[in-house]
Amino acid sequence: MTPKRLIPKNWIPVKPGDMRNVLDPLSGLIFPAKTKVCPKTLPIFDGESRVDLKLSAKGTRPFKTDGFEGDVIVCGVQFVPKSGFRKGRDDVEYLRRLASMEIWFAKAEAVDVYAPVYVRIPTKLGPVTVSATRFGG
Numbered sequence: 828m829t830p831k832r833l834i835p836k837n838w839i840p841v842k843p844g845d846m847r848n849v850l851d852p853l854s855g856l857i858f859p860a861k862t863k864v865c866p867k868t869l870p871i872f873d874g875e876s877r878v879d880l881k882l883s884a885k886g887t888r889p890f891k892t893d894g895f896e897g898d899v900i901v902c903g904v905q906f907v908p909k910s911g912f913r914k915g916r917d918d919v920e921y922l923r924r925l926a927s928m929e930i931w932f933a934k935a936e937a938v939d940v941y942a943p944v945y946v947r948i949p950t951k952l953g954p955v956t957v958s959a960t961r962f963g964g
Contacts, residue, residue, distance in 0.1 A: 832918075839910045840910060855869050856943050857941070860865075866881075866883050875912075878907060880905070883902060890945065891943060892962050893961040897934075901931050903929060904928050920925060927949050928947065931943065943959075
């Protein structure tokens with residue numbers, strides 16, 4: 828038996844129209860090598876929340892990890908909440924206002940795609956960074 832979910836009064840529900848052409852948060856960040864990585868808007872659904880991640884071009888940077896060394900594409904990220912969250916939440920509003928999130932994409936030559944190798948998200952306590960320790964075949 829599935830317990831009944833309590834829905835807060837300030838909940839913004841996910842509507843059927845919100846679910847058109849959505850991507851999951853992981854595979855939605857892998858792009859065929861022949862497409863532009865950024866600028867682009869990604870309609871993401873994580874199982875509860877529906878957001879747009881708006882990627883903007885910020886140039887290239889050198890990056891090195893086990894299996895990869897070269898220039899990566901740097902995208903700025905704007906977090907745009909759509910539905911599936913409580914309106915007025917401090918953490919959602921904080922992410923919505925951020926202008927300094929970044930995702931870096933490297934080309935995986937063996938499969939001819941771009942995939943994330945570095946993510947930086949500032950928080951109120953300090954930046955969260957995720958960096959690939961190995962990339963490629």
